Amino acid sequence: MANRNSRDWMWSDALQMLARADQLHRQVFRPAAATRALCWEPPIDLLETTGEVQIIAALPGVDPEGVQVFIDEGGALVITGRRDPSPAMRRAMVHRMELPQGQFARRVPLPAGRYGRIDWQAEHGCLTVTLHKAGQAR
Structure with a gap:
C-alpha cells in the first residue's frame, strides 16, 4: 500500500512540475511583436x-468588464x-508573486x-465562453 501511495504522490508532483513548465514556456518563449506589450x-x-x-x-482578479472575446x-x-x-x-513587501499581472491574451x-x-459569463474567477454550433437544434 505504501508503494502505491508513493507512486501516486510522485505522479502528482510530476504532473504539477510539467504544468508549471508549460506555463513558464508559454510566458517566456512566446514570440512577441516589438510593438506589442508583453x-x-x-x-x-x-x-x-x-x-x-x-x-x-x-482569470483570477480580472475585471470581466475589460475582457474581450472574439473569433x-x-x-x-x-x-x-x-x-x-x-x-x-x-x-506591501512581496514575498511571493505567482499570479501574473498586466495584459493577457489567449x-x-x-x-x-x-x-x-x-455567450460568455464570468464567475468564481473563471470566464466561461460558449460557442453554439451553427445549424444545431437547441
Missing part, C-alpha cells in the same frame, strides 16, 4: 458537446484583457465546424 496566457479547458464548444479560462480571421477564439495589481501590492484553436452565437 502579456501572459491564462490556462484554459476546452470542452465539446454535440451542440456547443465551451472554453473555461482561469479571429484564422478561426480561433481570442480572449484578451488585463489583470491589474491589487492596491495592497503598492505598499488564442485558442477551435475544433473544425461553424459557430453561431457566442
